[in-house]
Amino acid sequence: MRRLWDIRELSTVVILVLEIAFFAWYLWPEGARSHPFFNVGNALLVLKYSSIYGIAAIGAAIVIISGGIDLSPGAVIALTGVVAGALFVDGHWSLLASTTAALLVGAACGAASAVLVVIVRLPPFIATLGVMGIARGAAFIITEGRYYDLSKDLPPGWRLLGVPLDWTSPLLMVALALVFQVLMTRFQWGRAVSAIGGNQTAALYSGVRVGLVQASVYLISAALAALSGIALAVVQGQGKADLAMGYELDIIASAVIGGASLAGGRGSVVGAVLGALIFGVLRNALPQIPGATFYDRLIVGLVVIVIVVMDQLLQRRKGTL
Amino acid sequence: MSAVRFHHVDKSFGAVAALRDVSFAIDAGEAHAIVGENGAGKSTLLKILAGELRPDRGELRLGGEPVALSRPRDALARGIGLVHQEMILFPNLSVSGNIFAGRELTGRFGRLREAAMRERARDLLARLHLPVSPDTAVESLPIAYRQLLQVARALAFDCRTLALDEPTTSLTAAEADHLFRILGDLKRDGVTVIYVSHRLPEVFRLCERATVLRDGQFVRTFRTADASSDEIVQAMVGRALNVAQGFLGRPKRDTREGGSPASSAALKGGATFKRVPDRAALGLEGFTSRSFDHVSLVVGAGEIVGLFGLVGSGRTELLESIVGLRSISEGTLVIDGRTCRFRSPREAARAGVVLVPEERQRQGLFFNLSLRHNLALPAAEARRAHLVRSSERSDAEALLRRWRIAAPSTRVTPNVLSGGNQQKLLTAKWLALGPRVLLLDEPTKGVDVGAKYEIHGIVREMAASGVACLVVSSDLPELLALADRILVMREGRIRGELAAVDADEERVMRLAATPEAVA
Numbered sequence: 146m147r148r149l150w151d152i153r154e155l156s157t158v159v160i161l162v163l164e165i166a167f168f169a170w171y172l173w174p175e176g177a178r179s180h181p182f183f184n185v186g187n188a189l190l191v192l193k194y195s196s197i198y199g200i201a202a203i204g205a206a207i208v209i210i211s212g213g214i215d216l217s218p219g220a221v222i223a224l225t226g227v228v229a230g231a232l233f234v235d236g237h238w239s240l241l242a243s244t245t246a247a248l249l250v251g252a253a254c255g256a257a258s259a260v261l262v263v264i265v266r267l268p269p270f271i272a273t274l275g276v277m278g279i280a281r282g283a284a285f286i287i288t289e290g291r292y293y294d295l296s297k298d299l300p301p302g303w304r305l306l307g308v309p310l311d312w313t314s315p316l317l318m319v320a321l322a323l324v325f326q327v328l329m330t331r332f333q334w335g336r337a338v339s340a341i342g343g344n345q346t347a348a349l350y351s352g353v354r355v356g357l358v359q360a361s362v363y364l365i366s367a368a369l370a371a372l373s374g375i376a377l378a379v380v381q382g383q384g385k386a387d388l389a390m391g392y393e394l395d396i397i398a399s400a401v402i403g404g405a406s407l408a409g410g411r412g413s414v415v416g417a418v419l420g421a422l423i424f425g426v427l428r429n430a431l432p433q434i435p436g437a438t439f440y441d442r443l444i445v446g447l448v449v450i451v452i453v454v455m456d457q458l459l460q461r462r463k464g465t466l
Numbered sequence: 467m468s469a470v471r472f473h474h475v476d477k478s479f480g481a482v483a484a485l486r487d488v489s490f491a492i493d494a495g496e497a498h499a500i501v502g503e504n505g506a507g508k509s510t511l512l513k514i515l516a517g518e519l520r521p522d523r524g525e526l527r528l529g530g531e532p533v534a535l536s537r538p539r540d541a542l543a544r545g546i547g548l549v550h551q552e553m554i555l556f557p558n559l560s561v562s563g564n565i566f567a568g569r570e571l572t573g574r575f576g577r578l579r580e581a582a583m584r585e586r587a588r589d590l591l592a593r594l595h596l597p598v599s600p601d602t603a604v605e606s607l608p609i610a611y612r613q614l615l616q617v618a619r620a621l622a623f624d625c626r627t628l629a630l631d632e633p634t635t636s637l638t639a640a641e642a643d644h645l646f647r648i649l650g651d652l653k654r655d656g657v658t659v660i661y662v663s664h665r666l667p668e669v670f671r672l673c674e675r676a677t678v679l680r681d682g683q684f685v686r687t688f689r690t691a692d693a694s695s696d697e698i699v700q701a702m703v704g705r706a707l708n709v710a711q712g713f714l715g716r717p718k719r720d721t722r723e724g725g726s727p728a729s730s731a732a733l734k735g736g737a738t739f740k741r742v743p744d745r746a747a748l749g750l751e752g753f754t755s756r757s758f759d760h761v762s763l764v765v766g767a768g769e770i771v772g773l774f775g776l777v778g779s780g781r782t783e784l785l786e787s788i789v790g791l792r793s794i795s796e797g798t799l800v801i802d803g804r805t806c807r808f809r810s811p812r813e814a815a816r817a818g819v820v821l822v823p824e825e826r827q828r829q830g831l832f833f834n835l836s837l838r839h840n841l842a843l844p845a846a847e848a849r850r851a852h853l854v855r856s857s858e859r860s861d862a863e864a865l866l867r868r869w870r871i872a873a874p875s876t877r878v879t880p881n882v883l884s885g886g887n888q889q890k891l892l893t894a895k896w897l898a899l900g901p902r903v904l905l906l907d908e909p910t911k912g913v914d915v916g917a918k919y920e921i922h923g924i925v926r927e928m929a930a931s932g933v934a935c936l937v938v939s940s941d942l943p944e945l946l947a948l949a950d951r952i953l954v955m956r957e958g959r960i961r962g963e964l965a966a967v968d969a970d971e972e973r974v975m976r977l978a979a980t981p982e983a984v985a
Contacts, residue, residue, distance in 0.1 A: 410834030
């Protein structure tokens with residue numbers, strides 16, 4: 146039996162709990178005022194914003210486990226939001242039609258990365274850097290600087306399958322995390338992804354369809370980023386070409402503090418989502434500390450390094466990968 | 467006076483002794499060959515000469531004076547140049563950049579004297595009859611030119627002793643001729659040439675003397691004018707064969723007489739019986755590619771066929787072509803009587819044909835996955851499974867027990883295992899899918915004798931259950947002990963076939979190393 150201690154995601158959960166406890170203590174209000182950080186409304190806010198990173202971080206973790214890297218999620222988020230917005234607001238398409246179209250555009254970005262990596266054999270860094278530029282550029286060309294707010298055209302009190310709008314993207318994140326966690330650990334596809342990341346040549350010799358699995362990984366990463374973009378556009382009402390600038394690095398960082406190794410072969414989908422929550426809490430709580438506003442990027446950078454170094458020390462002590 | 471003298475040189479890597487008490491001398495201005503089987507210690511000796519390795523004991527004397535070379539730079543400074551077997555060049559630099567890499571001609575403040583280097587490079591290239599410009603990118607040069615470029619690099623540093631490690635393995639006959647003409651010129655200019663090769667005709671053509679190493683020990687130095695090729699081969703392989711076979715051996719099957727096909731009962735009984743397979747499981751006809759030429763062979767169900775050849779003979783390429791890792795230009799592959807052509811190892815595995823590759827680190831094992839997943843993956847892929855079954859854990863435990871792989875549990879990663887157990891794991895992971903044809907490339911490379919014995923047991927057990935086994939090895943005693951028949955490959959062709967009962971090291975070596983020999 147696997148002991149609880151062996152579960153890799155445990156240390157990420159511990160860090161998240163300690164982080165929440167720290168901010169709850171540090172920001173404890175004087176007197177009887179309500180807690181500015183530790184309350185249900187704020188928790189929902191953290192979840193809502195983190196889910197944009199978290200959904201895409203699932204894809205980033207899978208790509209990283211396969212030994213690759215995807216730099217395009219930020220740009221894909223922006224492009225899909227813009228496409229959904231343009232079709233829904235300007236084109237008067239139905240919500241379902243416009244979001245489906247946006248999802249397909251996002252998947253097309255993933256297909257482009259897949260072709261460049263698997264068939265053209267570009268290094269993933271270069272291939273997805275190119276796709277990132279193209280997706281971002283396309284978003285600017287479509288909007289010509291306009292801004293789409295889908296939420297104001299939605300009927301008041303609109304719910305998705307009976308779920309209040311604010312809850313949809315956190316629930317989507319949790320559901321996707323569970324689905325992909327099971328796919329990665331209980332399905333041959335997930336094992337093939339790990340095998341390719343661990344030793345691509347041995348995977349080929351062992352009968353893994355290396356090209357096909359690699360292609361699926363980039364497609365999934367972009368499709369998940371597209372879902373993030375749609376969530377951003379629909380739930381938060383934002384569809385804008387310069388949105389989600391630099392998200393790709395936060396998304397990769399989420400996967401990495403969740404246990405993914407950039408050398409490939411190691412990582413966890415659930416860990417990546419927890420990583421996104423760790424960043425979400427930091428981004429939510431730091432501005433509430435007086436005078437910390439200008440420190441938040443610096444602290445986020447330090448946190449990445451500290452967590453990854455701690456993880457390495459822990460792995461070395463256990464003596465296994 | 468001797469230019470180079472090895473004086474009681476010992477060198478070990480871990481527990482493996484690569485050189486033991488080697489002493490001999492190379493005269494100034496002569497061409498001296500160092501010959502021996504794979505693993506005899508030739509390359510180690512050259513690396514000591516070139517300052518890449520330091521001897522554990524003993525010393526190297528140059529012109530009578532003991533020297534301690536701690537870096538390749540020290541050897542270069544003393545006029546010793548080494549042309550490596552695997553070509554060490556900078557593909558991103560120009561020809562002249564490669565010749566002077568590390569010892570560029572510089573002016574004041576370290577400014578590169580490009581024009582002077584280009585001029586020197588032009589002279590050297592002319593001396594080697596190389597029709598290339600110093601500005602050519604090395605990437606675009608043919609292999610033979612790259613080899614000569616290494617010679618140019620050595621000459622640029624006023625090299626008086628030039629050592630070459632198997633320089634002709636990747637050259638065509640015409641290209642090798644060119645190299646020999648140049649080496650002849652250099653000899654006339656008074657350069658001492660040390661030539662490592664297992665191709666005896668080259669040795670006789672170029673060298674005045676030849677030193678034979680065997681198992682890391684000095685055997686004898688021959689004067690090539692007085693020695694025959696047979697004498698040298700005998701010195702290369704002349705170990706007590708009976709000892710190796712007694713330990714690793716099984717009853718040899720006689721291939722010449724009639725009798726029943728292979729069965730485990732007959733094996734245990736120690737009887738000799740006929741091999742010529744009733745049922746050919748694997749057949750190749752006229753297999754041809756860039757690395758081999760019209761190879762035809764048959765392996766029967768339950769038969770173990772050894773494929774012997776020296777490095778560069780095309781053995782690995784042949785196995786990789788069977789499972790679709792390389793393409794062939796012509797030829798047919800017949801599996802169980804049906805013509806097939808595989809485009810990937812996956813297709814081959816689905817048809818029951820598996821390759822256990824040579825390099826377990828690079829081609830075989832997943833060091834990020836547990837033993838359980840390592841063992842289950844190929845079979846699951848071949849079954850086109852979607853779900854990862856929980857029964858895999860007990861299957862893996864059974865496999866570890868069955869093949870006696872010493873591991874603390876199925877949850878550890880392969881890096882905690884010893885080399886021998888890693889090698890057994892590598893074999894076991896492909897056996898788990900129940901192959902009909904088993905291709906093994908150097909199945910006991912770098913493992914100790916005990917593990918070797920156990921891997922031989924695994925192969926025999928598979929053969930006894932009716933699997934056709936084709937074993938590539940450069941370990942001749944291993945093939946003699948393991949195989950029913952031995953095919954000898956040289957320069958991409960099958961040069962002969964010997965029944966194991968008739969084979970001895972000398973006959974096999976003669977086929978593998980000399981073109982004119984007849985079985």
